[in-house]
Amino acid sequence: MTTSELFFTLGSAAFFMLLVAYISYRLTRGKTQGVDEYFLAGRGLSGVFIAGSLLLTNLSAEQLIGLNGQSFMGNMSSMAWEVTAGFAAIIMAIYLLPKFLGLGISTLPEYLSHRYDETVRRMTVLLFLLGYMCVTIPSMLYSGGIAVLQLFDVPELFGLSYTQSLWLVVWVVGIIGAIYAIFGGLRAVAVSDTLNGIGLVFVGFLVPVLGFIALGDGNLLQGMKTIATVQPEKLNAIGSSTDAVPFFSIFTGILFANLFYWSLNQYVIQRVLGAKDLKEGQKGVLMTGFLKLLVPVFMLIPGIIAYHLYGNTLTSGDLSYPRLITELLPVSMMGFFLAVLLGAVFSSFNSLLNSIATLFVLDVYQPVFAKEASDEHLIRVSKWFGTIVALISFIIAPFLMYAPDGLWSLIRQFTGFFNIPILVIVLMGIFMKRIPAIAAKIVIIFHVFAYYLFVFGFKQLFGWDHGISYIHGYGILLVIEVLFMVFMGYRYPAVQSKKVNRRQSVELTPWKFAIPVSILLCTSIIWTYVLFSKIGLASTAGIVSIWFWPITLGLVMATIVLWRVSLNAWEAKYRTYLEEEYRQAE
Helix, strand or coil, rough: CHHHHHHHHHHHHHHHHHHHHHHHHHHHHHCCCCCHHHHHHHHHHHHHHHHHHHHHHHHCCHHHHHHHHHHHHCCCCHHHHCCCHHHHHHHHHHHCCCCCCHHCCCHHHHHHHHCCCCHHHHHHHHHHHHHHHHHHHHHHHHHHHHHHHHCCHHHHHHCCCCHHHEEEEEHHHHHHHHHHHHHHHHHHHHHHHHHHHHHHHHHHHHHHHHHHHEEEEECCHHHHHHHHHHCCCCCCCCCCCCCCCCCHHHHHHHHHHHHHHHHCHHHHHHHCECEEEEEHHHHHHHHHHHHHHCCHHHHHHHHHHHHHHHCCCCCCCCHHHHHHHHHHHHHHHHHHHHHHHHHHHHHHHHHHHHHHHHHHHHHHHHHHCCCCHHHHHHHHHHHHHHHHHHHHHHHHHHHHHHCCCHHHHHHHHHCCHHHHHHHHHHHHHHHHHCCHHHHHHHHHHHHHHHHHHHHCCCCHHHHCCCCCCHHHHHHHHHHHHHHHHHHHHHCCCCCCCCCCCCCCCCCCCCCHHHHHHHHHHHHHHHHHHHHCCCCCCCCCCCCCCCHHHHHHHHHHHHHHHHHHHHHHHHHHHHHHHHHHHHHHHH
């Protein structure tokens, strides 16, 4: 890239980023005075802004680089993390969201304090804080940093080493991103997320299109035919035991991990808790499930295109996507891509900082140290705490370059420390009212040590490799912990079942099409797996096998029938169920 091209790229990127910042400022000006506005956007987010913010909060440079790296090295099996999120979105929209909005809670630990006690609340906050601060936030900054390094060759531009350049980029990106979250609040984050999300989807589709054209020597269709007929097994999402994600791990671990992420993860559900009413919340969550079905196209297919273009010339799969960008994207688009990429990094980073400050202020600082503090004081404390967390993350992020198994695997392994125990204690607390608080405390402590032994400890301490995927470990420990809580509920029941007081803050009439759209989302997920399997594009008998179209037709017919049944019968029953639940809780 020449000097003039570099300045043009940086200038156009700055223009797009400032445009997003200006629009976000205009739409949120004067709306960050109160705690409810700062942390939950005044509980006034519509479905579009919820979906846009959820998508960009979830999708960042770590997926662009990590997932494409996984498909470059293997096949499409890693799409399980993204595509099956739709099932969790359905559970959230239909079952959990009405409960959370009906309670009027601001954070998940707030619910746990009502259901169990304040100690469980503090332990959960600690899990969230350590997970976010030590793994999730640094990984997002690191992945964004290496993407920028690959795009612009920062070491050569500034005469620095690779390590020095990474530290520089991480700090610059992190400081700019922190300004959004610390000074803007959730509404500013949600608006900027939606705008950047539109750009991400556009660029996301542009890159594979350009890749297909390059692979087909100028012919788009020929390029698409190449990946479907030359080594079609790389398009197979039905992973074996040796692949990055074994298919059956979807049912033992991934579904539970996704359920935690999309239903109980504070920095995700905080957007949904800010919904103006239940209808908009359900629309936003279900819309996000459909958007996740697009992820394989721009976060896995480019890795396979890179494999066909570059073969084994790359030293790491994580370099495949940056290589595609630098070689295929025209200079005129580089600035826009950089703005979108940084917007995705900023989004996830902003969301985490906003949520981690929310957790600290509302679940630790206010109830323990400042019960009568003013809104202005709480917001000021959150900004200081967010700044401290950001600085710690800036220091940790560059050290992720030493991750032995790639960035994506590292993130998934370490989130296992806190996702499963929180999922267990929340869901069991909902379904079994007599489980005592001590059971939740034991589960949290047990899981941290047991998960360490399962994933790292046996090999590090005893030199024994059991050969079981850490994803299966999710499911194994979940079953053990659920059985333990059931035992405690029957053997040592709480003296008195704790009733969570409702303080409804929004309209709770469900969306009429929530169940029909959920059915459509389910069949769409199934069809996506059919498409990326040996029945579909991974078939060795041609573009697709002879079974592909009959199965597709069957799914379409089933969807039509179930849609009509749900509108005629299930929707009314669902509305009645919610009304009865609220009546019993009053």
